[in-house]
Amino acid sequence: MGRVSQAQARENRERVVRTASRLFREQGTQVGVAELMKASGLTHGGFYKQFASKEALIDEATALAFGELNESRTAAVESGSDERAAAQRALVDTYLSVQHRDNPAEGCPVAGLAQDMARDSGSREAHRVYAEGVGDFAEWLATEDQDGIARLCTMVGALVLSRATRDTPLSEEILTAARTALTETG
Template sequence: MKVSKTQAAENRAGIVDAAARLYREKGLSGVGVAEITRDAGLTHGGLYRHFASKDALAREACLRAFEWTITPLDGLEQDGNASATAKLQAMVDSYLSVNHRDHPGEGCPAAALATDAARAGPEMSEVFAQGVERNIQRFMRVLEGEPAEKRAQTMVMLSSMIGALVLARATAAGNPALSAEILRTLRERLVPGAQDVDGLPE
């Protein structure tokens, strides 16, 4: 039975969404085609009607993953009354939260896939770079100051948050107290006076 163009587009989008989540959860090499198509509710062979290869899917899924954003950012960008410090604090608190640490499939692809992307060759590296640049530009919009200074501040902030999240995830099972301490310390140091969130222990 022939699939309509609308249904085909929905199937393709479902595959990309499933891959974007599963890759962030398990890594680029930790997920097979069968698992991705099963998660999308399709058959194994259906994937290759939409993508030339698994690598092509991985690149598109990576771009889709970068559509993720720090939860408070959407509202904060439109809030003319919120100060730059308040916006920054909300973003840092959300990013360095227990919820984000414990749900990589729904979170930042930079923290979940950076090492994989570095090993996946120049095409994936280019896609990843596009996503990182998109995040930098979006983050800069909530800061004040000259463009060059905002860009530098953004790079310091994003790199610090990503590194902290990676370490917090890596230590969560073996030493939960250390994991929580990493998140809490970075929240406090990146934005002076940041309030503790998500019930992390002091």
């Protein structure tokens, strides 16, 4: 089999990072390299040609996930809402939806990666990116009436609990209660 071009190698690397970002949010960072490469449509042997370690991939995948979160916040403001409050409300409604609950791979990295960041005691770039991303998100959620950290904790907590109770009526009750708490006063 021939060597891949530099352009193809870059494309393959980007595909692995995108796939890892999704799988890590959905299944956690314990996903194995073989499974990750298979999901990317590439061979296991190609991983170490692209990445120094799995930790390096976790760093890049975490940065990509938070970049996507930032883009969605920017898009919420640009998609017809001139007011930040309306954009925040739209984001809260989307965040605390059944669709977001049921699609963690596409979802928020704050909720999707929280347990992995809490379990790992190593100090790597992913932890820095995660903490910075949480702070930025909380700052963006702040209103005149509500602290951004409290709003973020409500959103993330509700999402995690609704995922954990997915097959029960309680799941949607949790989402509705959190959405109501955040939108009636903020």
